[in-house]
Amino acid sequence: MATTTAAFTLSSSDISSSPLSKSTTATLTKAGTTTGLEQTSGMSRRILKATETSIADLISTTPEFTYTADKANKVYICNSSADSTDYVTVTIHAEEIGRLYVGDWMFMPWSASDSSSDIRITAASTHTNAVTLDYMVIGEGNAA
Amino acid sequence: MATTTASITLASSDLVSGMAMNYYKTATLNKAGTNTGLEKIQTGTREYLATGAVELLDESVVTTSGANKVYVKNLSTDATEYFEIAIQSEVLGRLYAGDWMFIPWSAGTSNNITVNPSVATSMKIEYVVVHE
Numbered sequence: 001m002a003t004t005t006a007a008f009t010l011s012s013s014d015i016s017s018s019p020l021s022k023s024t025t026a027t028l029t030k031a032g033t034t035t036g037l038e039q040t041s042g043m044s045r046r047i048l049k050a051t052e053t054s055i056a057d058l059i060s061t062t063p064e065f066t067y068t069a070d071k072a073n074k075v076y077i078c079n080s081s082a083d084s085t086d087y088v089t090v091t092i093h094a095e096e097i098g099r100l101y102v103g104d105w106m107f108m109p110w111s112a113s114d115s116s117s118d119i120r121i122t123a124a125s126t127h128t129n130a131v132t133l134d135y136m137v138i139g140e141g142n143a144a
Numbered sequence: 145m146a147t148t149t150a151s152i153t154l155a156s157s158d159l160v161s162g163m164a165m166n167y168y169k170t171a172t173l174n175k176a177g178t179n180t181g182l183e184k185i186q187t188g189t190r191e192y193l194a195t196g197a198v199e200l201l202d203e204s205v206v207t208t209s210g211a212n213k214v215y216v217k218n219l220s221t222d223a224t225e226y227f228e229i230a231i232q233s234e235v236l237g238r239l240y241a242g243d244w245m246f247i248p249w250s251a252g253t254s255n256n257i258t259v260n261p262s263v264a265t266s267m268k269i270e271y272v273v274v275h276e
Binding site: 002003005006007008009010011012014015016020022024026027028029031032034035036037038040042043059070071072073074075076078084085087089090092093094095096097098099100101103104105107108109110111112113117130136138 | 147148149150151152153154155156157158159160165167169171172173174176181182183184185206209211212213215217220223224226228229231232233234235236237238239240241242244245246247248249250251252255272274
């Protein structure tokens with residue numbers, strides 16, 4: 001059984017009258033158990049050329065990934081580009097989650113419940129440089 | 145201008161044999177397309193005593209298509225308990241006990257964030273929204 005942890009810290013000394021300091025660590029386990037997640041895509045990198053502005057799959061539910069639906073899968077995505085005005089829009093199915101600007105990252109659970117649960121990305125139509133995305137899935141496989 | 149940072153560390157010594165993993169990333173949370181820090185924040189904790197999808201965050205409280213960020217954590221300690229998290233009607237995934245998430249949030253029309261607790265026996269959730 002693997003042990004994987006995801007630690008998070010959110011802090012600010014001046015966003016409110018009281019300093020903000022939120023920290024937590026989750027041990028990533030299979031759904032409803034204390035057994036660690038055992039499958040990962042590994043950290044991957046996708047580079048969108050300046051001409052690529054159409055919506056595209058980033059993380060697919062198709063068989064090569066074989067992440068079990070409605071389990072405790074996790075997804076990490078980071079916009080590692082350099083131009084501060086560029087962003088990518090992250091969607092699941094047809095629903096927009098949000099925009100990752102340069103340096104922004106996200107970490108979320110992923111149901112991968114059917115083929116419409118692909119995680120897709122769209123670079124801003126105004127971007128003039130390549131957009132670099134780092135991403136990883138940690139989850140439960142069909143055989144797990 | 146406020147300065148707020150969000151950091152993540154993903155670590156495992158045995159997820160992949162012979163290749164210890166220790167990824168770290170920190171982001172300064174800025175307004176869309178700028179180097180100006182986000183300046184507004186909402187925090188809260190909620191308790192649910194019934195199952196069924198309910199609204200956690202309404203899109204009307206933040207700027208549409210901004211660089212808003214949302215943190216949510218399932219405060220349960222029972223490993224079998226989870227919240228199903230959705231934006232509008234699209235399910236993102238399940239947050240099991242102790243799990244957390246941190247996502248950008250466009251907050252477009254009807255893009256409310258909803259949660260659906262798996263049991264009706266006092267499940268708690270905490271959240272922070274940092275927004276424009």
